[in-house]
Amino acid sequence: MSDERKYRWVGTRPIRHDGVDKVTGRANFGADFSLPGMLHGKVLRSPHAHARIVSIDVAPALALEGVKVAITGADMPDIASEMGTAGEGQVDYAEVSRNVMAREKALYDGHPVAAVAATTSEIAEEALSRIVVEYEVLPHVLTVDEAMAPGAPILHDHLRTAGLDPVPDEPTNVAQRIEIGRGDLAAGFAEADEIVEHEFTTQMVHQGYIEPHAVVARSGEDDQSVVWCCTQGPFTVRAMCAKLLGLDVSKIKVIPSEIGGGFGGKTTVYVEPLAVLLSRKAGRPVKIVMSRQEVFRGSGPASGTRIRVKLGAKADGRLTAAEAWLAYEAGAFKGSPVVAGAMCMFAPYAVENVKIEGYDVVVNKPKVNAYRAPGAPPAAFAAESALDELARKLGMDPVELRLVNAVKEGSQAIYGPKFRAIGMVETLQAAREHPHLKAKLGPNQGRGIATGFWFNAGMQSSASVSLNEDGTATVVSGCPDIGGSRTSLALMAAEELGIDVQKVRPVVADTETIGYNDATGGSRVTFATGMAVIESARDVVRQLRERAASIWGVELEQVEWNDGQALPINGADEGELEPLSIGTLARRAARTGGPISASTSLTARGAGPSFATHICDVEVDPETGVVQVVRYTAIQDAGKAVHPGYVEGQYQGGAAQGIGWALNEEYVYDEKGVLQNPGFLDYRMPVASDLPMIDTVIVEVPNPTHPYGVRGVGETPIIPPLAAVANAVRDATGVRFGDLPMSPPTVLARLDAR
Amino acid sequence: MGRIHVRTRINGEATEFLCDPRQTLLDALRDELQLTGTKEGCTTGDCGACSVTLDGLLVCSCLVLAAETEGHDVGTIEGMAQGETLHPLQQKFLEHAALQCGVCTPGFLVAAKALLDREPDPSEKQVRYALAGNLCRCTGYDKIIRAVLDAAAELRGDTR
Ligand code: FES
Ligand code: FES
Numbered sequence: 001m002s003d004e005r006k007y008r009w010v011g012t013r014p015i016r017h018d019g020v021d022k023v024t025g026r027a028n029f030g031a032d033f034s035l036p037g038m039l040h041g042k043v044l045r046s047p048h049a050h051a052r053i054v055s056i057d058v059a060p061a062l063a064l065e066g067v068k069v070a071i072t073g074a075d076m077p078d079i080a081s082e083m084g085t086a087g088e089g090q091v092d093y094a095e096v097s098r099n100v101m102a103r104e105k106a107l108y109d110g111h112p113v114a115a116v117a118a119t120t121s122e123i124a125e126e127a128l129s130r131i132v133v134e135y136e137v138l139p140h141v142l143t144v145d146e147a148m149a150p151g152a153p154i155l156h157d158h159l160r161t162a163g164l165d166p167v168p169d170e171p172t173n174v175a176q177r178i179e180i181g182r183g184d185l186a187a188g189f190a191e192a193d194e195i196v197e198h199e200f201t202t203q204m205v206h207q208g209y210i211e212p213h214a215v216v217a218r219s220g221e222d223d224q225s226v227v228w229c230c231t232q233g234p235f236t237v238r239a240m241c242a243k244l245l246g247l248d249v250s251k252i253k254v255i256p257s258e259i260g261g262g263f264g265g266k267t268t269v270y271v272e273p274l275a276v277l278l279s280r281k282a283g284r285p286v287k288i289v290m291s292r293q294e295v296f297r298g299s300g301p302a303s304g305t306r307i308r309v310k311l312g313a314k315a316d317g318r319l320t321a322a323e324a325w326l327a328y329e330a331g332a333f334k335g336s337p338v339v340a341g342a343m344c345m346f347a348p349y350a351v352e353n354v355k356i357e358g359y360d361v362v363v364n365k366p367k368v369n370a371y372r373a374p375g376a377p378p379a380a381f382a383a384e385s386a387l388d389e390l391a392r393k394l395g396m397d398p399v400e401l402r403l404v405n406a407v408k409e410g411s412q413a414i415y416g417p418k419f420r421a422i423g424m425v426e427t428l429q430a431a432r433e434h435p436h437l438k439a440k441l442g443p444n445q446g447r448g449i450a451t452g453f454w455f456n457a458g459m460q461s462s463a464s465v466s467l468n469e470d471g472t473a474t475v476v477s478g479c480p481d482i483g484g485s486r487t488s489l490a491l492m493a494a495e496e497l498g499i500d501v502q503k504v505r506p507v508v509a510d511t512e513t514i515g516y517n518d519a520t521g522g523s524r525v526t527f528a529t530g531m532a533v534i535e536s537a538r539d540v541v542r543q544l545r546e547r548a549a550s551i552w553g554v555e556l557e558q559v560e561w562n563d564g565q566a567l568p569i570n571g572a573d574e575g576e577l578e579p580l581s582i583g584t585l586a587r588r589a590a591r592t593g594g595p596i597s598a599s600t601s602l603t604a605r606g607a608g609p610s611f612a613t614h615i616c617d618v619e620v621d622p623e624t625g626v627v628q629v630v631r632y633t634a635i636q637d638a639g640k641a642v643h644p645g646y647v648e649g650q651y652q653g654g655a656a657q658g659i660g661w662a663l664n665e666e667y668v669y670d671e672k673g674v675l676q677n678p679g680f681l682d683y684r685m686p687v688a689s690d691l692p693m694i695d696t697v698i699v700e701v702p703n704p705t706h707p708y709g710v711r712g713v714g715e716t717p718i719i720p721p722l723a724a725v726a727n728a729v730r731d732a733t734g735v736r737f738g739d740l741p742m743s744p745p746t747v748l749a750r751l752d753a754r
Numbered sequence: 755m756g757r758i759h760v761r762t763r764i765n766g767e768a769t770e771f772l773c774d775p776r777q778t779l780l781d782a783l784r785d786e787l788q789l790t791g792t793k794e795g796c797t798t799g800d801c802g803a804c805s806v807t808l809d810g811l812l813v814c815s816c817l818v819l820a821a822e823t824e825g826h827d828v829g830t831i832e833g834m835a836q837g838e839t840l841h842p843l844q845q846k847f848l849e850h851a852a853l854q855c856g857v858c859t860p861g862f863l864v865a866a867k868a869l870l871d872r873e874p875d876p877s878e879k880q881v882r883y884a885l886a887g888n889l890c891r892c893t894g895y896d897k898i899i900r901a902v903l904d905a906a907a908e909l910r911g912d913t914r
Contacts, residue, residue, distance in 0.1 A: 015849065016848070016851070019847075019848040022856035022859050023844040023848060023859055023863060024791065024834070025791015025792070025832050027856060031784075031790075031793075032784075208889075209857075209891055210857050210890070210891055211793070211795065211857040212794070258856065259855060260855045261891050261892055291797065292795065292798065292801075482854070482855055484851065484854060645851035646851055648851075648897075649851055649854050649892070649894075652894035653891070653893050654894075656894030657891070657894075679800060680800035681798065681800045686895075687887075687888075687895075688882040688886050688890075688899065689879075689886040691894060693899070694894050694896045
């Protein structure tokens with residue numbers, strides 16, 4: 001039903017509703033909010049990777065004029081282990097509590113150990129330097145290799161490896177072992193004509209959103225706290241602040257500001273509960289804005305990994321066996337996205353014999369958090385690099401090799417379900433037909449391709465549509481708009497109501513104005529919240545038809561809604577009835593039954609996966625080792641692109657982040673476990689002069705479970721670039737880079753050794 | 755330490771404020787003058803979110819002391835539109851969907867305007883290098899570069 005439909009608004013490119021505020025500087029982001037009488041909070045962070053906290057004395061800080069309160073781990077309630085949602089994943093609130101404020105031990109460089117609030121940020125800063133913390137420094141582990149080695153220093157004495165039977169009763173840094181697979185691996189490899197086997201490592205990287213975390217908290221005598229902050233999940237912040245501070249959820253209201261990027265990194269809490277606690281103790285509002293250095297040291301980056309892949313195939317390219325071993329850094333607390341990595345890495349391919357083994361490993365680095373398709377990019381880097389080598393061994397075109405094995409509707413996904421309509425084959429075909437693949441390469445240039453798969457999430461959403469008295473409409477949702485989703489929601493409402501999209505006002509509401517919404521994450525807002533908007537808008541249209549029916553004295557079935565007006569049909573059209581426009585019906589609402597509005601709360605199921613194929617050309621400078629991406633094409637299935645401009649933007653932005661991951665970005669630690677590059681100068685993200693234009697192709701294979709066929713698109717684009725770049729470098733130089741990033745010194749060293 | 759009385763012009767308007775001797779122009783704009791359109795991404799001169807002009811020259815306001823602006827002209831994003839009318843750069847950013855989260859946008863607009871003021875007909879490469887001091891993590895720059903080139907053409911009165 002969705003493919004034949006003609007759309008009036010969906011698929012157009014209107015100017016976003018929040019656009020003018022954002023190009024004039026009026027839009028309020030996290031740090032832009034202030035309250036009278038507000039105090040400024042600052043956080044003291046551990047300078048050690050691993051240390052026992054022997055004592056903390058905040059008295060000298062409190063003695064400073066202007067310092068109002070100070071808190072340490074002792075002020076945080078000890079809460080029991082309990083799982084809750086954060087973004088797309090699950091977290092243990094007890095561990096979130098210990099991450100936002102250390103207790104017995106500091107577990108990474110940057111781990112908060114105390115916080116203060118003072119009348120100015122300068123005084124607060126000065127106060128931090130007066131807090132006396134006595135540490136007993138402990139040996140630390142920074143990588144999965146170190147953490148898994150026999151006799152390694154242990155982060156958590158109570159941690160046991162889950163997923164082993166029986167669970168060994170020994171302290172360990174391996175929080176979990178998982179295994180997924182099917183078929184007979186040995187038989188699969190025995191059948192193979194060619195086998196490739198490779199090992200890969202990737203480093204911890206950061207989401208790199210330009211806006212640091214910021215919060216203002218105000219607490220009153222009525223025990224209520226109001227929290228203004230930049231977050232992907234206002235309801236997540238509410239739940240976490242409540243849990244961590246032992247309060248009822250109803251005691252906390254979260255008002256999301258505009259959000260300056262998140263990419264998964266703003267789906268949990270860091271300074272928010274601290275600001276609430278400080279404001280409750282001080283009886284005054286407290287603002288905390290993280291510095292860039294704090295963002296790098298103390299928020300949640302993405303896992304560094306070690307991955308081994310072995311693939312077997314027949315001479316015609318058909319995969320006979322796929323095996324992988326993955327170990328992911330979780331940071332200081334369990335919960336890396338290794339499971340998602342394992343589930344995604346071979347998901348684009350129909351291979352019968354599979355075994356994937358994964359390890360979730362704690363290390364003395366910040367607790368990782370979601371980063372765009374969490375877990376998938378390193379795993380796909382490994383799988384797609386190995387496939388590239390396999391294509392070379394087989395003498396096959398890399399697109400052809402992937403087409404031979406591509407999953408399609410009805411294929412059983414390695415992680416369980418059967419795929420419904422999907423666009424894997426279509427993105428590969430689009431790649432094959434794209435002029436980019438046929439363009440000539442220059443000297444020192446090479447070309448690589450890679451694919452990517454992401455599940456996409458549905459989860460819980462609430463949205464309402466209200467008709468205003470002049471026939472315009474307001475759409476309210478609770479999912480912060482991180483890349484234009486507000487306008488996508490307005491487009492869907494406009495489509496159903498049959499009014500101009502600029503007559504629809506989309507609003508992101510606070511946690512008391514709309515029903516529960518899971519966070520903006522999992523590429524789910526346009527899909528899931530969109531469904532809630534469509535349902536609400538359809539309800540409004542039904543009410544409009546009812547009003548018209550009662551005005552005309554006909555049955556509901558005799559009223560059709562078309563292009564913003566009620567038309568008489570089924571016999572009603574034989575009389576003299578004039579169409580009733582939405583404006584007329586809105587103006588007469590008071591006399592025909594009252595205001596017209598509807599709200600919908602749902603758990604969206606059937607988020608269709610989105611597949612992508614990327615093509616990358618690089619030029620490698622043999623003198624300096626610099627790899628320049630000279631041409632790039634991102635092809636992806638959007639199901640139905642609601643606002644194509646913002647769909648392209650997701651493809652381009654994800655590609656750029658993936659290119660940064662491939663070429664330059666990494667957390668660099670010294671031997672003491674102290675982060676050496678917590679700033680944008682040394683943590684090198686792509687700038688405008690590093691990149692070419694990023695060409696996009698939007699493939700549309702409708703998602704059968706969405707009324708318009710929409711699939712989430714936000715996350716998949718970061719998955720293929722790591723291997724697409726590495727495969728291009730391999731093509732240009734003959735050298736296979738298994739270790740990211742391919743920064744100039746690394747590349748130069750390998751080229752010289754050639 | 756006492757506060758310093760600074761007399762300056764901001765977006766063409768005579769403005770006075772008090773600041774701490776160590777306070778940056780960025781902090782003075784945001785905290786003393788409530789001009790929060792200028793954003794903070796790093797305070798170390800590496801992201802360009804705080805871009806403003808000082809006597810027409812592009813600077814990172816996080817690297818300028820507020821007191822240094824005594825007697826000078828400061829231009830911020832708040833001064834870019836003329837009343838109700840957006841500057842062509844602002845308009846083109848909207849039309850090209852050149853912003854996703856929008857936190858980098860004020861900095862890019864100020865930097866792009868500084869470029870077009872001195873080079874009305876830049877090549878793509880010139881735009882990329884002129885804006886290399888501004889980080890955008892959302893867009894991959896593609897639509898930003900197109901918007902700037904398109905605005906430049908419009909400002910020149912080009913119809914090609
Ligand atoms: S805040 Fe000034 S350059 Fe980043
Ligand atoms: S639009 Fe988000 S950083 Fe540029």
